[in-house]
Amino acid sequence: MKFWRQTGFWLPLVLVFLWGGAVLVLRQDTIRETAFTVLMFMALASSLNILLGYTGYVSFGHIVFFGLGGYTGFYLLSEQGWPLYLAAVGGGALSGLIALLVGLAVLRLRGAYFALATIGINEAARAFVSNFGPFGGATGMFVNFSAYEKYGGAGQALWTTFTFLWITTLVVLVVSYLVKHSRFGLGLQAIREDEDAAMVMGVHAPRAKTITYVISAFFPGIIGTLYFFKNGNVEPGDAFQLHMSIEMLVMVMLGGMGTVLGPMVGATAYQGLRGYLLTSPIFKDLHLAVAGLILLLIILFVPAGAVGWVRGRIPALRKVLE
Amino acid sequence: MFSQLASSLTDGLLLGFVYGVAAMGLTLIWGVMSVINLAHGPVIALGMFATYLMFTLLGVNPYLALVPVAFFGLLMGFVIYGVAVHRVINAPHLSSLLATFAVNMIIIGLGTAIFSTSPQNIDFPLGSLEIGFLTIPVTRLLATAGAVLFTAALYLFLYFTRTGKAVRAVANNRRAAELMGIPSSLVLALSFGLGTMLAAVAGGLIATFFPFTILSGGPYELKSFVICVLGGLGNPLGALLGGLILGGLEGLIPTFMPVSWVPVVEFGLFVLVLLVKPSGLLGAK
Numbered sequence: 001m002k003f004w005r006q007t008g009f010w011l012p013l014v015l016v017f018l019w020g021g022a023v024l025v026l027r028q029d030t031i032r033e034t035a036f037t038v039l040m041f042m043a044l045a046s047s048l049n050i051l052l053g054y055t056g057y058v059s060f061g062h063i064v065f066f067g068l069g070g071y072t073g074f075y076l077l078s079e080q081g082w083p084l085y086l087a088a089v090g091g092g093a094l095s096g097l098i099a100l101l102v103g104l105a106v107l108r109l110r111g112a113y114f115a116l117a118t119i120g121i122n123e124a125a126r127a128f129v130s131n132f133g134p135f136g137g138a139t140g141m142f143v144n145f146s147a148y149e150k151y152g153g154a155g156q157a158l159w160t161t162f163t164f165l166w167i168t169t170l171v172v173l174v175v176s177y178l179v180k181h182s183r184f185g186l187g188l189q190a191i192r193e194d195e196d197a198a199m200v201m202g203v204h205a206p207r208a209k210t211i212t213y214v215i216s217a218f219f220p221g222i223i224g225t226l227y228f229f230k231n232g233n234v235e236p237g238d239a240f241q242l243h244m245s246i247e248m249l250v251m252v253m254l255g256g257m258g259t260v261l262g263p264m265v266g267a268t269a270y271q272g273l274r275g276y277l278l279t280s281p282i283f284k285d286l287h288l289a290v291a292g293l294i295l296l297l298i299i300l301f302v303p304a305g306a307v308g309w310v311r312g313r314i315p316a317l318r319k320v321l322e
Numbered sequence: 323m324f325s326q327l328a329s330s331l332t333d334g335l336l337l338g339f340v341y342g343v344a345a346m347g348l349t350l351i352w353g354v355m356s357v358i359n360l361a362h363g364p365v366i367a368l369g370m371f372a373t374y375l376m377f378t379l380l381g382v383n384p385y386l387a388l389v390p391v392a393f394f395g396l397l398m399g400f401v402i403y404g405v406a407v408h409r410v411i412n413a414p415h416l417s418s419l420l421a422t423f424a425v426n427m428i429i430i431g432l433g434t435a436i437f438s439t440s441p442q443n444i445d446f447p448l449g450s451l452e453i454g455f456l457t458i459p460v461t462r463l464l465a466t467a468g469a470v471l472f473t474a475a476l477y478l479f480l481y482f483t484r485t486g487k488a489v490r491a492v493a494n495n496r497r498a499a500e501l502m503g504i505p506s507s508l509v510l511a512l513s514f515g516l517g518t519m520l521a522a523v524a525g526g527l528i529a530t531f532f533p534f535t536i537l538s539g540g541p542y543e544l545k546s547f548v549i550c551v552l553g554g555l556g557n558p559l560g561a562l563l564g565g566l567i568l569g570g571l572e573g574l575i576p577t578f579m580p581v582s583w584v585p586v587v588e589f590g591l592f593v594l595v596l597l598v599k600p601s602g603l604l605g606a607k
Contacts, residue, residue: 058416105597112358112415113555113600116547120592123544127585138582246423253420289431296424299417300409 003181008322012173012261016042020166024159032162036230038271043169043223045251045263046176051216052249053258054185055209056192057107058115061122062220062248067239068125069095069221070228071135077229078144079134084151085164088225095221096214103213107206110195119242126240140235147229161230165223172219177260177322179215188212189258250295256305260322265306325455330573336462338569339469340527342562344542345549346473347520353556354493354513355411360422362546363539364429365398365518369525370534371437377444384446385464388526392472395522399515407514408507433536443533465527472523473562476516480558489513493556548592554602563604 003009016039023035048062073091076082082090106117130138151157179185187208190198199205228234247270255266273294277287302309311318344366351359372394376387406425410417448460480486491499492509500506525539532538549568553560568588575584595602 052416056414058419060419106593109596109600112352112356112419113596115415115419116358116551117593117596119544119547120551120589120596124586124589124593127582127589131580131582131586246420249416249420253416257416285435286431288434289428292424292427292431295427296406296421299421299424300406303410303413303417 003177006322007320008260009177011320011322012177012264013170016166016169016173016264020162020169024163024166027159029158032158034275036162036165038268039165039169040223040227041248041251041267041271042264043165043172044220045248045255045267046169046172046260047216047219048248049216049252049257049259049263050176050179051212052252053262054180054188054192055212057209057213058112058249059118059213059216060115060249061118061120061242061245062216063240063242063245064118064122064125065095065099065217066220066224066227066244067122067129067236068098068224069217070224070239071129071141071234073221073225074141074143074228074234075135077225078141078147081144081147084157084160084226084229087229088164088168088222091225092218092221095224096218099214099217100210103210107209107213122240122242122245126236129239130236136235138236140233140238143229143232158230161226165226168219168222168226173260173264175215175219176263179212180258180260180322184208184211192258253303253305254295254298256308256311259305259307259311262305262307269306327574327577329456330577331570332456332458332573333462334569334571334573335566336458336466336569337572338566339466339562340524340565341542341545341549341569342565343469343472343520343527344524345546345553345561345565346476346558347517347524348543348546349550349553349556349561350476350520350558351514351517352550353558354489355407355510356415357407357411357418357422357514358415359514359517360419360543361402361406361425361429362518362521363541363543364426364433364536365395365402365521365539366525366528366542367433367534367536367539368398368429369395369522370529370538371433371442371536372522373526373529374442374444374534377446384444384526384530385468388468388523391522391526392519395519396515398522399518400511402518403511403514408510411510430536437536439535439537441533441535444529446530459531461531465530468523468527472520473558476520476558479516485509485512489516545588548588550602551592551595551600552603554604557602557604560602560604564602567603 023031048059051057051059069091072094073087076090077084077087102121106114109117129135135141148154148157151160187203190203191205191208195205251266251270252263254269255262255264274291277283277290283290304312307321311321348359348362351357369391372391373384373387376382377384402425406421407418410421450457450459451463480490488504488509491504492506496506545568549561549564552567553564571587572584575587
């Protein structure tokens with residue numbers, strides 16, 4: 001199967017490409033900010049999906065890689081004067097490295113024990129960074145304004161950051177598709193269904209899980225750097241929000257886990273809903289409760305998510321909606 | 323030096339009993355139905371507010387208020403179980419985690435709208451007791467007594483009543499228990515209710531000495547995770563021991579290093595125990 005001949009491969013890419021391209025052509029700041037948030041969550045949810053959807057391992061504290069990578073990238077960029085793309089890749093590489101070390105130990109745990117351990121790692125990382133001198137401790141770091149000058153001032157720098165994020169999102173989607181349809185991905189899906197049986201059939205489960213964990217940690221590190229560079233500061237409270245971690249899970253569930261398109265749909269729908277609830281006069285005080293109620297209804301009645309539901313109902317679309 | 327150590331250790335241990343009660347609720351639910359209740363924190367916060375409202379509006383003594391608060395917690399548990407958990411009890415872990423998290427969002431959302439997030443406190447000072455060089459606030463002592471009382475009651479219930487035996491039977495093997503004629507759905511609902519009851523009581527006890535908001539349950543929920551893992555998930559006695567260990571650590575660590583390092587040690591220990599001995603300190607090899 002040549003992947004570049006598949007509609008399912010091109011559909012998410014073309015959507016994101018056109019949308020990001022339209023934002024770059026329109027060049028309006030408000031549109032860019034909205035698009036930045038949605039693209040960011042799309043990429044985060046998709047990278048979480050590579051672990052969660054394909055191997056079935058529930059990483060509850062996945063935001064730790066966003067935070068640690070973001071901190072590292074921010075440090076390299078602001079204190080060491082690295083260019084943005086190098087710093088972002090540096091942040092991603094550190095996240096990947098940490099995932100490798102942590103994964104070797106933690107991935108032996110299964111089910112809820114793994115989920116709990118990832119929460120613990122996130123909290124431990126937050127507490128550690130709050131005490132870590134070079135990263136500014138509890139107050140965090142602020143961007144060195146000279147860093148913006150390389151990109152033609154603060155306004156231009158935001159557009160550069162957006163372009164980087166757009167490209168990163170496209171790369172995440174390509175990787176997600178390739179992993180799903182490779183021999184390696186089939187091994188992962190076998191692990192998801194029954195890990196012991198997969199090992200008996202010759203899947204090298206510990207190695208496959210660790211590689212997947214590293215892949216799904218690498219991209220949040222890059223995205224973290226871009227996000228905190230855009231914000232101009234980074235602090236422990238923002239970087240390691242357990243809440244955001246769970247929102248990523250919600251987006252994956254909403255769209256359908258184990259599909260390439262699902263996290264994209266989920267992120268867009270969730271952000272759209274949140275934007276509506278926050279601004280609507282009736283729901284603005286109750287936005288969290290309403291979001292919770294919708295989440296509960298989806299978990300109880302549509303556990304396969306939007307894309308999974310459509311795929312189940314209309315077999316003809318299975319080739320298109322990967 | 324010694325007297326300072328002893329007094330901070332006592333302080334921590336007394337708090338540890340209350341942590342233990344909160345964690346026991348979480349561990350009971352896990353032990354019976356393998357569900358991690360992410361709505362645990364908000365229920366703790368609701369326990370705080372229930373005590374607070376009864377104290378300020380009706381003038382009920384906060385310690386007497388624990389009895390209605392316990393009933394309220396039990397009822398909350400029935401409702402949460404029926405609405406959110408029952409349908410996903412046999413689904414993969416992610417479903418029950420997210421279902422209880424959805425309940426968490428609903429409670430926090432409603433609570434924020436009703437109570438706002440400004441801190442409240444129960445103004446019910448009882449002075450403090452001097453024993454040798456130790457000075458112990460009476461509220462802490464009473465909270466510890468309450469915690470011990472509820473633990474003892476739970477133990478007696480689980481080991482010496484027919485219903486308690488049914489709970490243990492379902493925890494052991496749900497299908498076999500059903501074959502013996504135990505109505506497992508009812509028992510599961512009851513166990514969930516007992517878990518949230520303990521959470522609400524722990525909240526009520528904490529409210530007598532710390533100020534709180536609707537978001538205050540979160541940190542105690544995280545502490546409960548640490549405690550449950552220390553004592554072994556699903557082991558109520560282990561939860562009490564874990565609570566004491568955590569309380570003791572929280573008392574002792576600040577005498578050696580800055581307070582901000584406490585969570586680093588706690589969560590580091592948590593991950594370490596999960597990796598080295600996932601069955602907990604009291605667990606079998």
